[in-house]
Amino acid sequence: MIKFSINKVAFQNALKITKQAIGSKVTIPALTKLKITVTAEGIILTGSNGQISIENFLPATDKDAGMNISGTGSILLEASFFESVVSQMPELTLEFEELEQKQVLLTSGKSEITLKGQDAEIYPRIQEISQENPLKINVGFLKEIFTETVFAVSTQESRPIFTGVHLVLSDKKNLKAVATDSHRMSQRLLALENDGSDFDVVLPSKSIQSFKNVFTNDEEDLDISLANNQILFRNERISYYSRLIEGTYPDTNRLIPNEADYSLNLVFDVAALRRTMERARLLSNATANGTVKLTVSGDSVITTANSPEVGSVHEELTAIEKTGEDIAISFNPQYLIDALRVIKEPEVRIRFISNVRPFTLLPKNDTDSFVQLITPVRTN
Amino acid sequence: MIKFSINKVAFQNALKITKQAIGSKVTIPALTKLKITVTAEGIILTGSNGQISIENFLPATDKDAGMNISGTGSILLEASFFESVVSQMPELTLEFEELEQKQVLLTSGKSEITLKGQDAEIYPRIQEISQENPLKINVGFLKEIFTETVFAVSTQESRPIFTGVHLVLSDKKNLKAVATDSHRMSQRLLALENDGSDFDVVLPSKSIQSFKNVFTNDEEDLDISLANNQILFRNERISYYSRLIEGTYPDTNRLIPNEADYSLNLVFDVAALRRTMERARLLSNATANGTVKLTVSGDSVITTANSPEVGSVHEELTAIEKTGEDIAISFNPQYLIDALRVIKEPEVRIRFISNVRPFTLLPKNDTDSFVQLITPVRTN
Numbered sequence: 001m002i003k004f005s006i007n008k009v010a011f012q013n014a015l016k017i018t019k020q021a022i023g024s025k026v027t028i029p030a031l032t033k034l035k036i037t038v039t040a041e042g043i044i045l046t047g048s049n050g051q052i053s054i055e056n057f058l059p060a061t062d063k064d065a066g067m068n069i070s071g072t073g074s075i076l077l078e079a080s081f082f083e084s085v086v087s088q089m090p091e092l093t094l095e096f097e098e099l100e101q102k103q104v105l106l107t108s109g110k111s112e113i114t115l116k117g118q119d120a121e122i123y124p125r126i127q128e129i130s131q132e133n134p135l136k137i138n139v140g141f142l143k144e145i146f147t148e149t150v151f152a153v154s155t156q157e158s159r160p161i162f163t164g165v166h167l168v169l170s171d172k173k174n175l176k177a178v179a180t181d182s183h184r185m186s187q188r189l190l191a192l193e194n195d196g197s198d199f200d201v202v203l204p205s206k207s208i209q210s211f212k213n214v215f216t217n218d219e220e221d222l223d224i225s226l227a228n229n230q231i232l233f234r235n236e237r238i239s240y241y242s243r244l245i246e247g248t249y250p251d252t253n254r255l256i257p258n259e260a261d262y263s264l265n266l267v268f269d270v271a272a273l274r275r276t277m278e279r280a281r282l283l284s285n286a287t288a289n290g291t292v293k294l295t296v297s298g299d300s301v302i303t304t305a306n307s308p309e310v311g312s313v314h315e316e317l318t319a320i321e322k323t324g325e326d327i328a329i330s331f332n333p334q335y336l337i338d339a340l341r342v343i344k345e346p347e348v349r350i351r352f353i354s355n356v357r358p359f360t361l362l363p364k365n366d367t368d369s370f371v372q373l374i375t376p377v378r379t380n
Numbered sequence: 381m382i383k384f385s386i387n388k389v390a391f392q393n394a395l396k397i398t399k400q401a402i403g404s405k406v407t408i409p410a411l412t413k414l415k416i417t418v419t420a421e422g423i424i425l426t427g428s429n430g431q432i433s434i435e436n437f438l439p440a441t442d443k444d445a446g447m448n449i450s451g452t453g454s455i456l457l458e459a460s461f462f463e464s465v466v467s468q469m470p471e472l473t474l475e476f477e478e479l480e481q482k483q484v485l486l487t488s489g490k491s492e493i494t495l496k497g498q499d500a501e502i503y504p505r506i507q508e509i510s511q512e513n514p515l516k517i518n519v520g521f522l523k524e525i526f527t528e529t530v531f532a533v534s535t536q537e538s539r540p541i542f543t544g545v546h547l548v549l550s551d552k553k554n555l556k557a558v559a560t561d562s563h564r565m566s567q568r569l570l571a572l573e574n575d576g577s578d579f580d581v582v583l584p585s586k587s588i589q590s591f592k593n594v595f596t597n598d599e600e601d602l603d604i605s606l607a608n609n610q611i612l613f614r615n616e617r618i619s620y621y622s623r624l625i626e627g628t629y630p631d632t633n634r635l636i637p638n639e640a641d642y643s644l645n646l647v648f649d650v651a652a653l654r655r656t657m658e659r660a661r662l663l664s665n666a667t668a669n670g671t672v673k674l675t676v677s678g679d680s681v682i683t684t685a686n687s688p689e690v691g692s693v694h695e696e697l698t699a700i701e702k703t704g705e706d707i708a709i710s711f712n713p714q715y716l717i718d719a720l721r722v723i724k725e726p727e728v729r730i731r732f733i734s735n736v737r738p739f740t741l742l743p744k745n746d747t748d749s750f751v752q753l754i755t756p757v758r759t760n
Contacts, residue, residue: 081662081690088659103691111659115691279468279491282461310461311483311495 001098002038003071006058008086008094008108010065014045014058015083017238020210021054022047022079028124033076034083035123038069046126047079052207053126053241054214066093073098074120085113126241129227131234135169135196140218142233145177145188146208148342148370153205154181164202166249172196178252179205184335185252185373186342199226202249207242214240256371257353257360264296264324264352267364268317273348274340276303276315277333284333286310291330291377298326305333320347329355330379336361339372381478382418383451386438388466388474388488390445394425394438395463397618400590401434402427402459408504413456414463415503418449426506427459432587433506433621434594446473453478454500465493506621509607511614515549515576520598522613525557525568526588528722528750533585534561544582546629552576558632559585564715565632565753566722579606582629587622594620636751637733637740644676644704644732647744648697653728654720656683656695657713664713666690671710671757678706685713700727709735710759719752 018034026032026049035046042059060067075098086094089108097105102117146165154162168176172195178187211233215222225232226244233240280292286307295302301319306312329352339361340348347364361372398414406412406429415426422439440447455478466474469488477485482497526545534542548556552575558567591613595602605612606624613620660672666687675682681699686692709732719741720728727744741752 078690084662085659088655088662090655090659110696111656112694113659113663113691114693116689275468275470276491279465279470279493282464282468283493309496310458311493313494314492316490 001071002036002073002075002104003095003097004038004043004067004069005093005095006043006068007064007066008089008092010058010062011094012083012087014043014056014065015086017214018045018047018054018056019079019083020047020213021049021052021240023049024080026050030076030118030122030124032079033118033123034079035074035076035120037074037120038072040069040072042067042069046123048124048126048241051204051243052210055126055239057237059237071098075102075104076118076120076123077104077115082115085115089113127228127230129225129230129232129241131223131225131232133197134223134225134234135192136194136221137175137192137224138218139215139220139222141190142222143212143215143218145175145190146211148188149177149179149186150205150208151338151342152179152181152184152186152372156181160245161202161247161249164204164245165208166200166202166252168200169196169198172198178249180252180255180373183332183375184339185255186339187252187256187371187373189369196224200249201226201231202245202247203231203242204245211240211242214238255358255373257351257357261353261357262324262351262360263354264327265321266296266301266319266350266352267321267347268319268350270340270343270346270348273317274337276317277337277340279315280305280313281333281337283307283311283313289330289377289379290332290334291379292333293328293330293379295328296322296326297328321349324352327352327355329359329376331359331374331376335374339374343370381451382416382453382455382484383475383477384418384423384447384449385473385475386423386448387444387446388469388472390438390442391474392463392467394423394436395466397594398425398427398434398436399459399463400427400593401429401432401620403429404460406430410456410498410502410504412459413498413503414459415454415456415500417454417500418452420449420452422447422449426503428504428506428621431584431623432590435506435619435621437617439617451478455482455484456498456500456503457484457495462495465495469493507608507610509605509610509612509621511603511605511612513577514603514605514614515572516574516601517555517572517604518598519595519600519602521570522602523592523595523598525555525570526591528568529557529559529566530585530588531718531722532559532561532564532566532752536561540625541582541627541629544584544625545588546580546582546632548580549576549578552578558629560632560635560753563712563755564719565635566719567632567636567751567753569749576604580629581606581611582625582627583611583622584625591620591622594618635738635753637731637737641733641737642704642731643734644707645701646676646681646699646730646732647701647727648699648730650720650723650726650728653697654717656697657717657720659695660685660693661713661717663687663691663693669710669757669759670712670714671759672713673708673710673759675708676702676706677708701729704732707732707735709739709756711739711754711756715754719754723750 037044045056091109095107104115106113173192175190223234283305292305301317345363352359358375417424425436471489475487486493546558553572555570603614663685672685681697725743732739738755
């Protein structure tokens with residue numbers, strides 16, 4: 001039966017990671033549990049919500065954990081409750097001892113807490129993924145391309161394929177991430193340092209959120225493996241599994257206009273344009289179609305929004321660069337705000353074709369590695 | 381018609397205070413508005429939710445406000461929306477100009493926002509309170525006695541009188557604050573430096589919360605005036621009105637036991653006892669009656685809680701002082717946690733009569749200025 005002592009803080013930190021995969025809204029009751037497996041090598045904390053699963057390994061040799069294992073085994077404990085109990089134990093060292101009938105005695109200082117556990121046999125098995133020839137990729141890069149695209153996914157469950165980010169590896173090292181909700185699109189291209197086997201998958205946006213919470217060291221590299229509609233991100237301790245969204249993602253390359261089609265090219269300061277749109281949004285939110293109008297006429301660039309009930313906004317913008325024809329185009333300012341939020345360069349290039357065709361955004365000094373697209377709204 | 385320019389940050393800070401009184405859930409639509417009154421002397425921002433009302437005066441002479449008034453008058457604007465617009469204006473200076481038909485033009489840099497306002501005549505009048513001979517009291521003291529009592533009010537609207545804090549001034553300078561939800565009670569006595577006219581009122585707990593947000597300078601003194609079931613707290617700029625709860629508050633003095641009745645006296649470290657109760661609460665929350673048991677037997681003091689479904693806790697406590705008889709008493713640990721949270725001294729004296737009579741808490745070196753009382757739960 002399990003018996004070990006451990007540093008409370010190290011144990012808490014490990015629990016916190018595994019808990020990212022454990023939800024309260026699960027269809028299988030066993031999935032509200034944390035699975036603790038103790039071997040001579042260390043402790044494995046497993047959690048899953050059916051969509052994502054995390055196995056977190058704490059090696060017995062970890063100095064911060066000050067682990068002392070004197071009995072091995074496996075048990076299930078109510079995850080949230082167990083985490084609360086551990087976090088409130090009084091001393092820095094925690095003793096964990098399995099008693100008869102799947103009970104667990106936690107001791108710390110003068111405090112003794114007995115918890116009812118369950119047989120680990122009832123816990124669903126996590127599908128194994130072959131880890132041969134994984135793709136190696138830096139955590140920081142992955143988070144960056146996720147951030148640059150995930151905001152554009154659809155929140156409508158009616159078309160599940162659009163609720164994820166499309167990730168494609170082609171020619172062994174050309175990674176593409178793209179997301180669209182059919183009103184706007186964000187596409188990021190990245191040439192990887194390491195080779196991998198080509199893939200074409202759609203990762204749920206929810207998995208991307210928890211991914212960021214689990215892998216917090218931007219400097220490290222992860223191994224990525226794929227199999228049977230699952231993806232595995234793995235470092236030395238943590239195996240993070242996510243289901244993929246089934247189906248075929250449409251070809252988004254055809255949505256990006258040809259250079260020759262653009263009739264107007266503007267460059268703005270990203271922060272200034274974003275603040276203007278945030279002010280315009282206050283008024284556009286109160287209008288029927290939720291739009292703001294951008295009017296380019298000669299050297300003048302003006303943003304307007306008008307709500308008959310609430311009021312109106314009128315603001316002159318400074319274009320750092322302007323070439324091309326005049327335009328008057330209406331769109332949802334929220335899409336532009338979201339798009340500007342993920343542009344790290346100080347200036348953005350926006351190019352228009354006409355007031356009924358999507359317009360594109362690029363960081364000013366970029367040509368094609370990070371393209372965003374926003375569809376205008378036709379107004380009278 | 382109104383016309384002025386003002387420093388955006390100073391104006392925002394003033395708006396933030398008045399907004400404490402403006403709620404979205406109000407029965408009179410005019411109360412979702414902010415009333416702006418501009419005179420040659422300065423700007424008055426008025427807000428009210430029917431229960432509390434705030435008049436906030438920004439004098440024209442305030443240097444931080446950099447005010448320039450060129451037109452006076454009064455107007456109503458949608459409070460939340462106006463606050464959002466002001467906070468998002470681009471430059472540090474804001475121009476406010478009333479146009480025809482109760483429209484307001486806000487200008488800052490190149491941004492122009494027009495808002496629809498309403499006639500200030502439709503705004504309810506705030507009842508005036510005579511400010512002769514007010515009681516002067518320090519903000520820090522007031523907040524302290526509010527904090528020490530307000531947590532014990534009842535949340536049950538069925539007995540409104542218990543949802544407030546009972547404030548009594550007797551013999552011109554003896555202030556008493558008391559709150560109870562019939563399971564626990566907290567009573568604070570304070571001898572004031574200044575004289576006032578005796579009063580006996582019940583202040584709603586909600587008003588106490590917003591009071592703390594409005595008066596942030598603990599060093600200053602406030603004037604307190606009373607009339608017609610209203611209380612007014614006032615400093616040089618802010619007048620904060622609150623309705624009082626009608627009815628007669630029961631005599632709580634009779635609940636406090638006589639010294640001679642106590643059979644057991646214990647002294648604990650406040651923080652250690654609180655953490656023990658927090659651990660016990662994890663288990664007691666999962667029990668039918670939600671209690672923890674304290675067992676004093678000879679030199680041993682033990683806390684236990686037992687949930688047949690979840691598990692149990694068993695913890696030995698260190699009493700710094702112990703005189704009297706043994707006891708085994710059950711109670712809701714939340715009440716003890718709440719009580720300990722407001723005791724600033726490091727040690728607490730807890731005295732018991734029997735396992736069916738309320739027990740009292742005092743900061744160890746206190747005799748009667750801050751008494752708390754908790755009723756035990758009878759268990760089998």
